[in-house]
Amino acid sequence: QKEVEQNSGPLSVPEGAIASLNCTYSDRVSQSFFWYRQYSGKSPELIMSIYSNGDKEDGRFTAQLNKASQYVSLLIRDSQPSDSATYLCAVNIGYSSASKIIFGSGTRLSIRP
Amino acid sequence: EAQVTQNPRYLITVTGKKLTVTCSQNMNHEYMSWYRQDPGLGLRQIYYSMNVEVTDKGDVPEGYKVSRKEKRNFPLILESPSPNQTSLYFCASSRGGQVTYEQYFGPGTRLTVT
Numbered sequence: 001q002k003e004v005e006q007n008s009g010p011l012s013v014p015e016g017a018i019a020s021l022n023c024t025y026s027d028r029v030s031q032s033f034f035w036y037r038q039y040s041g042k043s044p045e046l047i048m049s050i051y052s053n054g055d056k057e058d059g060r061f062t063a064q065l066n067k068a069s070q071y072v073s074l075l076i077r078d079s080q081p082s083d084s085a086t087y088l089c090a091v092n093i094g095y096s097s098a099s100k101i102i103f104g105s106g107t108r109l110s111i112r113p
Numbered sequence: 114e115a116q117v118t119q120n121p122r123y124l125i126t127v128t129g130k131k132l133t134v135t136c137s138q139n140m141n142h143e144y145m146s147w148y149r150q151d152p153g154l155g156l157r158q159i160y161y162s163m164n165v166e167v168t169d170k171g172d173v174p175e176g177y178k179v180s181r182k183e184k185r186n187f188p189l190i191l192e193s194p195s196p197n198q199t200s201l202y203f204c205a206s207s208r209g210g211q212v213t214y215e216q217y218f219g220p221g222t223r224l225t226v227t
Contacts, residue, residue: 008153032213043203043218044156088156092213100171101146101213105155 003027004091006104014112019076021107023089026070033065034090035074038106044088048074079111115140117219119204125225126194134189134222136204143209145187146171146216147179149200156203162187163209194226 003026013019021035032051036044048063050056050072056063062075072091076083089104117138126132138145146161148171158171162181176198178190187206191198201223205216 034215043221045218046215049215090156090216100158100161101216102158102172103148103156105153 003093003102004089004104006087006089006107008105009108010110011107012110012112013079015079015081017079019079019083019109019111021074021076021087021089021109023072023074023091023104024070025072025089025091025102027091027093028067028070030067030070030091030093032092033063033072035061035063035072036088036090036103038086038088040086047087076109081111081113084109084111115217117204117206117217119202119219119222121222122220123223125227127227128195129193132191132194132224134191134202134204134224136187136189136219137185138187138204138206138217139185140206140217141184142206142217143184144207144214144216145181146205146207147177147187147189148203148205149173149198150203150221151200159189159202194224196226198224199226200224 005024034049035047038044050063050065060077064073086106086108088106093100120135143164147159148156157173160179162168204219207216208214
């Protein structure tokens with residue numbers, strides 16, 4: 001089993017709809033979870049970070065964390081064509097910041113007009 | 114402007130010719146890391162550093178070396194590059210501490226080894 005798993009997609013969502021991206025992880029002691037967006041040929045940029053169970057909202061983005069189910073998700077409301085990108089889930093493996101960070105292979109999101 | 118810089122951005126080299134990719138950050142971050150990105154495999158961590166003179170292996174350290182003599186710089190060294198090290202490389206930095214914080218990425222270095 002991969003340590004961080006994402007559906008590779010592509011996930012196609014109509015403009016204005018909600019895009020839902022999912023990520024599961026294998027290490028029960030992971031403490032820090034991140035969503036990055038990466039446009040083709042560019043470097044990853046942070047969308048959201050989440051450290052405790054529940055929802056965290058920032059504008060059109062909501063991150064959801066369920067440590068019991070080892071599951072983290074990203075919701076994008078009112079999807080725009082500019083949201084078309086690959087979304088990477090990242091999880092720290094271990095107890096503290098002195099530990100590895102594992103990225104999922106990414107989900108390609110396409111917003112269709 | 115807060116940023117992570119990498120040089121060179123593009124590099125074509127031959128098997129066995131030692132090379133160094135530089136990485137520098139101006140945010141006074143304690144944590145720095147190197148990743149490689151390959152199609153279908155996502156970002157894989159090569160090495161990371163918690164602070165000056167403190168480095169540790171990531172998931173794919175074979176064939177790479179790093180050093181952290183200054184807080185702002187974290188060069189990646191390929192002593193004897195091979196074609197399977199052809200990849201897109203990213204350097205990243207973040208605050209250190211008890212919690213793992215979000216990382217800021219450099220623009221990437223596309224390396225081709227022939």
